[in-house]
Amino acid sequence: MELAEAKLKFIEAWGKLGSEWGINRTMAQVHALLMISPEALTTEEVMAELSISRGNANMTLRDLIDWGLVEKQHKTGERKEFFYAEKDVWTIARRVAEERKKRELTPIIKILDQLGAVEGDAKDPAYKTFKTTVTDINKLANNVNKTLDTMLKAEENWFFGSILKVFK
Amino acid sequence: MELAEAKLKFIEAWGKLGSEWGINRTMAQVHALLMISPEALTTEEVMAELSISRGNANMTLRDLIDWGLVEKQHKTGERKEFFYAEKDVWTIARRVAEERKKRELTPIIKILDQLGAVEGDAKDPAYKTFKTTVTDINKLANNVNKTLDTMLKAEENWFFGSILKVFK
DNA sequence: CTTTATTTTCATTTTTTTTTGAAAGTTTAA
DNA sequence: TTAAACTTTCAAAAAAAAATGAAAATAAAG
Structure with a gap:
């Protein structure tokens, strides 16, 4: 299997599992995406990867931060915020x-x-x-x-x- | 607290907990109702206690049976089916x-x-x-x-x- | 059989949850 | 300041999930 295909399958599976356990599917998918990303991603990137709106991405990322699963990062020189998921x-x-x-x-x-x-x-x-x-x-x-x-x-x-x- | 009030609160709380864990609220409520009932109940009784429709009661009871949490009982002389919940x-x-x-x-x-x-x-x-x-x-x-x-x-x-x- | 009681199904409606997107808010840099 | 870059909010729309109820199916009784 190719990495790109595997990523999609993982995000889908994690989203499904989340929704079965009372966790918003999109939140679980964003979590999955960040867990398999070596680098922190911007809101724009999350939006693009999962085809979700800005509002949705923003709220979901905030929820993940509240759960202690994701942290906001700032890169010097960059004005945008970056999001990085705990991987352990x-x-x-x-x-x-x-x-x-x-x-x-x-x-x-x-x-x-x-x-x-x-x-x-x-x-x-x-x-x-x-x-x-x-x-x-x-x-x-x-x-x-x-x-x-x-x-x-x-x-x-x-x-x-x-x-x-x-x-x- | 009165028993009647406590029952309602228990059913409500169990329903809420269920929905937080990806279990249909009504299914959790029917389960709660049967758990606190010393006797097996009929579909009619479940419908009346929780103000739900026949179709909903029927499907929910079937699901609870599939989960192994409720069993169907038949009483001699009675034509109706009775539902009894595991209590341990x-x-x-x-x-x-x-x-x-x-x-x-x-x-x-x-x-x-x-x-x-x-x-x-x-x-x-x-x-x-x-x-x-x-x-x-x-x-x-x-x-x-x-x-x-x-x-x-x-x-x-x-x-x-x-x-x-x-x-x- | 035929009738009646009871259960099951499922297309439709209702409710709940989730998503959108544009406006408002905030921060940074010039 | 002001303006551009970026983030947040939230009313409205869309999607998903759950509930209804009447018709169909089944089962028991006469």
Whole structure:
């Protein structure tokens, strides 16, 4: 396969995967494009490569910066801004985990805590089932939370090395 | 908080979480409703509780069955079908992991394998960056794959018990 | 069979999400 | 200053996703 073709396929696949996980397809595609670019790109280049509008490129790049996956660079003599993507996959995975934890896990745990305080008749099956389900989900969420905390502090090696042996 | 209010909040929160993770909001809500129902519900009941159409309820319930999260039940003397949700959170987590692995992880690994075979000049930075990025993502994906395999075979205890101590 | 209850399908409509592009805003350099 | 280069915003348009509902299909009962 040619590089040009492979690039297109990678961008397409990454975009699809992103959209399956609730991430805007274009954002995932811009991320893919920058990940495989050795050099930082300008907004113009991103627009041209992916055939997207200026507004879209700008907003998407800002979102990627908010996710900690892309950084703005300035080149001396150049007036334009350049965008460069983090390329270490372990760092990428950690940043994504960190953001989703903050944006989604923490809020849902807060709600589950509130719902755990529901009042009702201990003999009512509807009450019992509700309470048990919410409590169990809360426990699981807290375990995921703790595991992520550990993971976020850990070294790359944690995942690529020893961890797997523990479960053999 | 009253049970009725708590139920609504739970259904709403579960629907929101689902949509953030690429799962149709209504599907997540139907799942939430069934998880907190001690008894299996009919299509009619699901329609009424969530104010959704028959077609929507039917398709959503079928999807939940495909995900292995809900089962159809038949009651003697009753002609209607009843729907009952798995309530063990560890089983739910496993089923979801299993399905997403099959639907998303396996396909992307296949593509990454193909892209790893890209031909090019070993001195071209564009080629090098592409190759490195794709290879690294492939390695990570394979590690996630292996970890999931282990997890899927493991006991509930794996997650709720010992595992966390390993990382202390 | 025939009727009736129930489930499924899918073309159409509605809603939600994403994208566009032009105007407004900002920064830099002369 | 002023003007050109560049970035950001956001109302409107387009596209994508989800929901509706009535007709078709299926299944059970008489």
